Amino acid sequence: MVFYGLRKFARELGLEIQSGVAYGIYERYAVSMWEGNGYKAFNISAKFEDDLCKKMEMELMELEANYRRVAYIRFIEGVLEARFVDNPGTMKQFRNCFFNVLSVLDEYEIPDADICPKCGLPMYGQGVWSLFKLYGRKSCLYTHEHCAAAMEREVNRQIEWDRQHPMSKEEFIESMMEIHGDESLEELELALLFWLPHMNF
Ligand SMILES: [Zn+2]
DSSP, X not given: OOOHHHHHHHHHHTOEEXXXXXXXXXXXXXXXXXXXXXXXXXXXXXXXXXXXXXXXXHHHHHHHHHOTTEEEEEEETTEEEEEEEOOTTHHHHHHHHHHHHHHHHHTSOOOOTTBOTTTOXXXXXXXXXXXXXXXXXXXXXXXXXXXXXXXXHHHHHHHHHHHHSOOOHHHHHHHHHHHHTTSOHHHHHHHHHHHGGGOOO
16 A cells, blocks of 8 residues: 555655555666555665675665664565554655665666666666565566566466465474574564564464
């Protein structure tokens, strides 16, 4: 959904609002914003290279610390997502943080929105926006039409696989520990905090 405060901000940026998501190209970035049960979020999709993400992550973590309402600012599956706990006053932090994140990105050589985040080739203005939903999480991407179709097949395969291989809560936590085992306990906690509400155990 996109309610009043977020809607107003999205309009200021010149974003379109459709299917409960605001999206568009702002400056040179493909951005989208939405809100849900108790949170607001924005994401930026671009062709982010892994080593660049690692470098930016340190700066983004410092940013997180400046905003009490920020739950996290992270690269998830190659998309930069910032999520905020929704309370009175969140919108102000959301705005400020959005511009701060863009100025961090500006310091690095991020390909502009016309470069497809999936295949890395230019789209010559022919990109399409698509909304993916996996584990109840929305992700809005600006890509080639055929790249979006390939991603949709991938997502559907994943959903089908999950349906056929149901996991208990314990198994899920165990698998998260495997994924985040070499990182800090804090990372694991953050990951669980993020994923657990979206799982159907
Ligand atoms: Zn592509």
